[in-house]
Amino acid sequence: MDDIKLSKPHHPASSLFKGWHDEPAKSLSMHKNAYIDPRWLKVDQREIFHKSWQFLCHEENLRENGSYVTTSIQGQSIVAIRDREGVLRAFYNVCKHRGHELLSGSGKTKRVICPYHSWSYDLDGQFLEARQSQFIDHFNKQDFCLDQVKIEVFCHMVFVNLDPKAEPLAEQSGDLAQEVMKYAPDLARLTFAHRLTYTIKANWKSVVDNFLECYHCPVAHRDFCTLIEMDTYKVTTHGIYSSHMAKAGRSDNKAYSTDSASVTDHAVWFLWPNTTLMRYPGRGNFMIWRFMPVGPEETYEEFDFFFEDDTPIPEEVEAIKFIDDILQPEDIGLVESVQRGMQTPAYQQGRYMVDPDGSGLSEHAVHHFHSLVRKAYMGSNHDD
Numbered sequence: 001m002d003d004i005k006l007s008k009p010h011h012p013a014s015s016l017f018k019g020w021h022d023e024p025a026k027s028l029s030m031h032k033n034a035y036i037d038p039r040w041l042k043v044d045q046r047e048i049f050h051k052s053w054q055f056l057c058h059e060e061n062l063r064e065n066g067s068y069v070t071t072s073i074q075g076q077s078i079v080a081i082r083d084r085e086g087v088l089r090a091f092y093n094v095c096k097h098r099g100h101e102l103l104s105g106s107g108k109t110k111r112v113i114c115p116y117h118s119w120s121y122d123l124d125g126q127f128l129e130a131r132q133s134q135f136i137d138h139f140n141k142q143d144f145c146l147d148q149v150k151i152e153v154f155c156h157m158v159f160v161n162l163d164p165k166a167e168p169l170a171e172q173s174g175d176l177a178q179e180v181m182k183y184a185p186d187l188a189r190l191t192f193a194h195r196l197t198y199t200i201k202a203n204w205k206s207v208v209d210n211f212l213e214c215y216h217c218p219v220a221h222r223d224f225c226t227l228i229e230m231d232t233y234k235v236t237t238h239g240i241y242s243s244h245m246a247k248a249g250r251s252d253n254k255a256y257s258t259d260s261a262s263v264t265d266h267a268v269w270f271l272w273p274n275t276t277l278m279r280y281p282g283r284g285n286f287m288i289w290r291f292m293p294v295g296p297e298e299t300y301e302e303f304d305f306f307f308e309d310d311t312p313i314p315e316e317v318e319a320i321k322f323i324d325d326i327l328q329p330e331d332i333g334l335v336e337s338v339q340r341g342m343q344t345p346a347y348q349q350g351r352y353m354v355d356p357d358g359s360g361l362s363e364h365a366v367h368h369f370h371s372l373v374r375k376a377y378m379g380s381n382h383d384d
Contacts, residue, residue: 013043013377020374024352024367031349032342034373035203038296044204045074045293047376048273051163053172055275055288056080058192058306059156061106062088066123069106071160074293078160079103080151081112083123090151090160091125096144112146121146155180155277156188157288176241176269180277183267186284190306193316196324198301200332202339204274204293205373207301210335211291212242212270212369214360215353220330223322227281228266233360237368240272246360248281270365272372282319284308297339303328 019028034040050073057069057080068081070093079093079102093102100116103109111128112121120128125146133139150161154169155177161169170177181187200207210216214233217225228246236243246266267279278287286306294300303323307316341347352363 011378013374016040016377017374019349022371024354024364027352027367029350029352029366030205030370030373032347035206035339036297036342041293041296043377047379048373049074049293050076051161051166051376052273053152053154053159053161053166053169053271055290056151056158056160057106058190059153059158059188060191062158064108066108066110067106068103068109069158070101070103073160073162076162077101078149078162079112080158080160081109081123085124087124088151088153088158089124090149091146092149095119096127096146097130119144155184172240173271174239174241176238176271179243179267180269183265184279184286186308187286187306190284190286190308191310192304193307193310193312194305194320196301196303196305196320196328198303198328198332199294200299200301200335201297202299202335203297204291204299205369206335206338206342207291207299208270208274208369209366210331210338211276211289212244212365213363214244215363216334217360220334221327224327230360233266235358235360235362235365237365240372242270242365242368244268244270244360244365270369272369273376280319282315283313285316 016031016034018031021027054071054073056071061067061069062080062082065082065084065086068079070077070079072078077093078090080088080090082088094100095102095114095116097114097117097119100114102112102114102121109123111123114120117131119130122128125148127141127144130144150164150166152159152161152169154173159169214230218230228248230246233244233246244266245268248264248266263279263281263284265279266281269277271277274291276289278289279285280287284307288304288306290302292300292302305312305316305320312320352367353361354364354367355362358364
């Protein structure tokens with residue numbers, strides 16, 4: 001069949017988790033078919049991305065009334081907008097007449113006007129006007145208001161969720177907000193300064209797997225291992241996130257200059273399913289990194305940098321260059337090789353290399369991520 005229907009009994013996802021155990025040291029990893037079978041991409045879109053909180057922008061982009069930002073969440077066009085009363089709202093970004101997208105990019109507007117036939121809407125999503133509608137029998141304006149989407153400001157960042165039943169991110173994520181603001185108390189004052197983008201020939205889950213462990217770091221990221229003290233690296237898993245903490249390197253840093261650093265911690269969080277929040281050693285900074293599936297074996301990455309000023313200083317330019325020229329090429333080479341290897345009959349499933357101390361060399365956060373994928377795949381009431 002062309003699609004996978006998650007109905008019981010004989011759940012199709014069970015074949016991906018043969019040998020699964022809730023203790024990572026006793027478990028086999030997720031089967032390679034989750035990464036190479038194109039049918040699972042539809043499940044990822046429907047059961048994961050369309051039901052999870054997705055990062056949109058820093059709140060600075062939506063502070064003024066009438067400001068808006070658009071995005072696409074796995075084929076779903078969305079717009080976030082601050083209305084005339086200062087209320088932040090999000091809608092499906094489609095006209096109720098013929099489905100044309102209403103707004104593009106970001107900016108500021110007094111009303112929403114469809115560029116196709118000029119149907120217009122107020123900033124709160126209420127239908128305003130359609131030319132010649134006065135000639136239409138039983139034309140009820142309330143039938144054509146925009147469909148709302150859940151939106152939330154979390155740690156001065158804006159997230160949206162297409163699932164009308166979704167619990168607030170602040171509730172789902174436990175102590176994450178407290179942790180982030182402890183390490184990045186200046187987050188509200190930081191501003192967007194730079195974006196890196198990449199297209200990777202690998203499944204998005206392969207990219208996440210690689211991010212969630214530093215077992216490979218001493219082998220593949222030798223310069224990065226001088227930026228932090230690996231003996232202080234600690235990984236802790238929580239409900240829908242994991243934290244990855246380490247102290248800045250004490251000497252012989254070959255990554256980029258941190259001589260004038262005010263931030264001396266490497267503080268990183270992975271937020272289910274595809275967002276990472278990061279604070280690297282240096283001046284006041286924050287980075288948001290997202291992994292978005294383009295196809296079953298292709299991932300698009302956006303890597304946003306927020307600094308004290310919108311123009312990076314030389315040390316920050318050096319840090320960006322380190323990520324772009326060294327760290328990312330190293331990781332991209334790894335995950336693309338993994339994706340090619342999964343196409344062979346020689347690999348089906350692996351094991352999680354873990355240690356009881358939860359160090360950066362342990363892969364228990366990969367197991368944690370796979371447990372969330374498993375939960376999404378095996379969830380009930382998923383008949384099409």
